[in-house]
Amino acid sequence: MxxxxxxxxxxxxxxxxxxxxxxxxxxxxxxxxxxxxxxxxxxxxxxxxxxxxxxxPAPQSDHDGTPNxxxxxxxxxxxxxxxxxxxxxxxxxxxxxxxxxxxxxxxxxxxxxxxxxxxxxxxxxxxxxxxxxxQSSVNVGNLFSRSxxxxxxxxxxxxxxxxxxxxxVETLSVAVVKINNVSTMAENILSGVAQTLASLSRLGMVPAVVVEEPDQADDNHRRELLTHSADRLVNALDQVSESGARKLDNCFRLGPDGRPEIFLQKLVTRPLHKGRIPVVVPLTFSDQDQRVVSIAANDALLALTRELAGLSFNPTTGGSLREAEEKGLPLRKQISLDRIIVVDETGCIPSTKSHDQKHVFVNLEQEYSRLQEELRSSTDSAVSQRHASNLKLFEDALRMLPHSASGLLTTPLEAANTARLTDDEPSNVGTRRQKNPLIHNLLTDKPAYSSSLPAGRLTQDSAMASATTSTFVKRGMPLTMLPNPDAHVWTAASTPRLKLTDGRIDLDRLVYLIDDSFNRKLDVEAYLKRVNDRIAGVIIAGDYEGGAILTWEKPPGASDDDTSRLVPYLDKFAVLKKSQGAGGVADIVFNAMVRTCFPNGVCWRSRKDNPVNKWYFERSRGTWKIPETNWTMFWTTPGLLEKPNSQTFPDYEAVCRTVQPTWADGKKLVD
Known part of the structure; x- marks a missing residue:
């Protein structure tokens, strides 16, 4: 233009x-x-x-006074x-x-x-x-000025x-999308979903869509229904996208292992490189029956994922797995599969434990097995088998992709959240249009709001709590908690206490994590001398990408034998620089600390000019700028200020005042 x-x-x-x-x-x-x-x-x-x-001037007509x-x-x-x-x-x-x-x-x-x-x-x-x-022919003026x-x-x-x-890089970014029940979707919702898919393509991530319909007793009827759904979606995309869409109803065949596989790679990759959105019908040709049969949309999505990830190979006799992987390398250089998106009426993964009854973020490495058990055993009518099926789909698909890839589960109504849909509907005065989760996820690679926000914060901001019915999914990272809180509850009276020199802890990597996160050198010998007899526990995320060291601190004046006054204290909270602000590492560690290890509360301190204080403020239940110091105290203890004559708050403040830093970099900072 x-x-x-x-x-x-x-x-x-x-x-x-x-x-x-x-x-x-x-x-x-x-x-x-x-x-x-x-x-x-x-x-x-x-x-x-x-x-x-x-x-x-406008060109003159050859016919005087006669319009052409x-x-x-x-x-x-x-x-x-x-x-x-x-x-x-x-x-x-x-x-x-x-x-x-x-x-x-x-x-x-x-x-x-x-x-x-x-x-x-x-x-x-x-x-x-x-x-x-x-190249530019677009002038957007100051439309994008920052707020x-x-x-x-x-x-x-x-x-x-x-x-x-x-x-x-010139690598083409691709998202594989599954959309459920297109055949019964209202016209305005379908138009909104198509508009969002076109916007993803325009922002540099071309979607490849698989349509899904409910199972039918008659396979012929199901094939007709799937074809009808694909036609509806292609027509909707053609209305809003210049490059348009292309229906693919002949791209699968059953492989030797009985799983569907892409028949010809170029059937999918050619439309993607031209900016056209492939709409894949989950139909496959069966050599055994010599006919076309319908397959599960999840199986079709996984086959598409294997192909686009460069993993769809059949090693020949005598060939090595490495040789087969190298065959997929050229495709991986051309196409980067970054997202798995599921648009399903059932919405986000439900939770029977969280305040807002939904999982806004799922770390598969840590939570998959527990969530599947929770979904299977739930008697809540809001929990369906489709939730478990979608969760397994993310587990299987993201296993094939790099750790940087992510998944998103949302509803058709949220996926259709466009300007046209909003302008056509009445709204209350002052109502703010919610974020489109697909666009927000593309730009930020994050959930709509942080999963580590406390329930009280969500209660105060009802708009935030109800802002999404989407679940953001990451392959994530394993989480190690020492001692295991399921076996040994973290209490002040627990003995013997963990030491950082324990063989289960890689002390060198833990020190590197702290040095890198704080951008300062730790005096390791002085630090071990201070904390080794008072460790409450250690949390390690992934391959030492993040972590926390928590201690039991004795406030001044307390008896050595009085464990009831020992203060649960967050001594170090660290995330590698490369993982700060992205990937959910900080949220994963913080969630484990406040929900699993110290559900009754923990306190910590931070220098008043620390950039992370805004993040801490949102996740704490209270803060206090300690007079005559450069420290701000934070805590997650419920009702800390509501208990008259309680010694807890003075003990928290006393500990935050008196803990001595143990840095070896020689920096002189005011405390």
């Missing part, structure tokens, strides 16, 4: 932007990518705008196309505005669209690139922003 056209489109969105103040997509980074993607082909632009926006019917038809067609594109732009930009990505999120998003041939400073968006300037509130959205980081470089 020309600069004049999109400038007009941007101007038309001023009213939308005024309603969406406080929302932000950190467009200093996003603008570079959007500017490099013209919305219409050159021929389409010429047909649309030669008549309406040319600075030259062909010219009128061309003008009407061009105007209709322009109007359609104008509406699409409005929906696209409004969806971005409502997703409210921060500057940090935008940097991470751009880094996933990187190119190995070029390095750019993260502080200076790729828009400064000469090649992108040459202060979004910029200050707290993330876990223990060091100030440093200059980083981002690289750009």
């Amino acid at each position: 020309t600069q004049m056209t999109l400038s007009r489109s941007a101007a038309s969105l001023k009213s939308v932007r005024s309603q969406d103040q406080g929302r932000n997509v950190a467009a200093d980074a996003l603008r570079a990518y959007l500017n490099s993607r013209p919305t219409l082909s050159a021929s389409a632009c010429r047909s649309c705008h030669r008549r309406f926006y040319s600075a030259q 019917v062909q010219n009128l038809q061309d003008e009407q067609s061009g105007y209709a196309q322009w109007k359609k594109q104008r509406l699409a732009n409005k929906e696209f930009f409004t969806s971005l505005l409502s997703s409210a990505a921060t500057k940090r999120d935008a940097k991470a998003y751009i880094s996933r669209l990187k190119s190995p041939s070029k390095k750019i400073s993260a502080a200076q968006p790729a828009a400064t690139s000469t090649s992108m300037k040459a 202060r509130a979004a910029e200050q959205s707290p993330v876990f980081t223990q060091f100030k922003d440093e200059e980083q470089t981002v690289e750009e």
Whole structure:
């Protein structure tokens, strides 16, 4: 689209932007990518705008005073196309505005669209690139100006922003999507879902969609229903996407192991590289029966995932697994499968234990078995077999992908959350349009809100608690808690106490984690001398990507034998720099600490100028700036200030005042 056209489109969105103040997509980074993607082909632009926006006089007709019917038809067609594109732009930009990505999120998003041939400073968006300037035909003005509130959205980081470089690659990012029950979906919901899928493609992640319908007694009827659903979705996508969609109903065959596999790889990859959205019908050809039969949508999605991940191979006799994996390497260089998305009416994974009755984030490595058992044993009518089936689908699919890949489970209504759908429906005065979970997830790779927020915080903000019916899923990381709280409850009276020199702890890696997280060197000998006889427990996330050391601290004046006054204290909370602000590492460790290890409360301190304090503030039940010190005290203990004549708060403050730092870097910081 020309600069004049999109400038007009941007101007038309001023009213939308005024309603969406406080929302932000950190467009200093996003603008570079959007500017490099013209919305219409050159021929389409010429047909649309030669008549309406040319600075030259309109051409004169050869027939004096007689209108040229062909010219009128061309003008009407061009105007209709322009109007359609104008509406699409409005929906696209409004969806971005409502997703409210921060500057940090935008940097991470751009880094996933990187190119190995070029390095750019993260502080200076790729828009400064000469090649992108040459390609750009889009002028979005100041549509993407950042809001202060979004910029200050707290993330876990223990060091100030440093200059980083981002690289750009030409690898095509792909999301595999399963959509349930398209045949009965309302027209406006289907249109909204199609608009969201088109927006994902426009933002650099092309979806490949598998349709799913309920099982039918008659397989012929089910095949007809699946084909009808695919046709409906393709037609809806053609209405909102310039590149359109393509139905694939002949891409599977049954492999030697009885599982479906992609018959010909190019059937799927060619549309993706052209920006067309493949809509896959879960039908396969059976060599045994010599006929086409329907298969489960989950099996079709897994076969598609294996193919796009470069894992769909059949080692020949005498061939090694390594040789077979190398055959898939060229495809993995061309296509990066980043997301598994399920759009299902049943919605997010339910929880019988959490305050809001839903799992907003699932760490599969840690929680999969427990969640499956919880779903199987639940008698709640809101829990269905489809929840367990979808959870298993994420487990099987993400196992084939890198750790950076993620999954999202949401409802059709949330997936259809577009500007058009919202504008057509009445809303209460002051009602804020919720985030579209698919767009938000693409830009941030995070759930709609942090899973480590306490129940009290969600109760105070009912809008946040009800803001999503989506579950964000990561392959995640294992979590080690020493001692195991299931076998030994962490109490002050427990003996013998754990030591950091225990053979189950890699002390060197733990020290490196602390040094890297705090950007300071720990005096290991002094630290061990201080804490080794008072360790309450240690939490380690993944391969020492994050962790916490918790101690029992004696307040001044307390008796050595009085274990009732020992204070549960978070002595060290550390996350590797590369994992801070992303991946959910901090949330995983914090959740384990407050929900499993110390459900009755824990306290800690942080310097008043520590950037992580905003993150701590949201997750604590209370804070106190300790007078005449540079410390802020935090706690998660319920009702700490509501107990008259209680010694707990003074003991917390006394411990936070008197714990001595043990750093070896020689830095002189005011405490």
